[in-house]
Amino acid sequence: MTLELISLAQAAAAHAPDAAAAAGITGSITMGLGGGGAAIGVGLVGSKAVEAVGRNPGAFGNILTLGIIAMALAEGLGIIAYLGGF
Template sequence: MILPILAAAAEAGGLTGSFTLGMAGAGAGIGVGLVGAKAAEAVGRNPGAFGRVLTVAILGMALAEAIAIYALILAFGGR
């Protein structure tokens, strides 16, 4: 079901950048939300590991946001 939608978006040149940016933004939002939820859960289970969990959570959120930044560059940059 998703393949015809993707094919139609690829054929419509103006919508490709918006579609790419929208999908990457949604993915980054979901990724950051999951990282935050799991970090809160981990600190709730073991409060002594707060520093290590915070470090890994910030790294995970940065990597998730990097995907959105790459999509922004691809959407509005030259193809």
């Protein structure tokens, strides 16, 4: 039993660099998904803002303001995901 525990500990020590690399991969996946989600959010806000201005050109100023705020919030979530990956 003790010999099995020693060999298990040696195997874990031999693969420690692999565990660090796997942690980096999951962080990269998190950052990539967060950035992709932010890009999709900004694209949707932009497309809906253009559509809204097309329907009601008189509300351009209000739509622009709300669109910029919504895009900033979407980008903020992307930045949080980027920082959370570290």
